[in-house]
Amino acid sequence: MNLDLESAKAAQEIITETKERKASEVENIITKTLGVLQENGVYACILFLCSRNSDSDNVVRTKLLEMTKLLKLEPPNGDKSEDVLKFITDNICNDIDAILLTKQLWEQILIYARYGAKARE
Template identity: 40%
Template sequence: MSNSTQRNLDRLAAKHGQEIIRRVVDEEETQKNKREDEKKSKQQLTTSIENTITKALGVLQENGVYACFLYLLAREKENGSVVVDEMLNVLNGLGFGWGKPASNSPEAVLAHVSDKVTADLEHLLLAKETLEQMLIYARYGAKARE
């Protein structure tokens, strides 16, 4: 990469890791349509997102980028969409011209990841490393809120 296109990947990972926690824990919007008896405390939200992130990180490290997206979309209904959205933002921020999928439907997201992100091995490995860092930062950010 030339100097004009260099990216601080650690900063990108930290920014989006923090954004996950902000969106799930700090935004009242995540609970605006729930009945009063269904709303969760900040502690419950923090624990929930920490569990989601820890599981997603394990899948990412063991099975790869596509499997991580698949896991989040299939198994983590409550927090998965926020994590997927921020992961897509990180991938878009890498500067490889991947853009974002046309919609946030599971089909569109998975097609985007398989068609664009996994196409070039070097870019895929850098993306995986950056996503791992983002999830680690998000996990520690959630732990700091406990």
């Protein structure tokens, strides 16, 4: 499986699903999310997105969680923060390989999405 291709597709979907929002707003949330991911890790990244409630935040969170399916994981169906955080803790944070792969995958998605939002301006 080509994870770079999957990252590019996910980033395109984020940009498409947030086209009603200002490009600068989308770029801002993506940049903040990427910063949290790089500085504090996967759990903090999802916690950050769960603490926010704009449509753009929800699109980014949903897309990142959907991408865990590439790791043969099944993310929770609902938007309940408790379920999402439990999923991350139980399925990703307890496996160093899963943490590293998830972080790398999410970073690539967010980098591509940030460039996509910037190109939309």
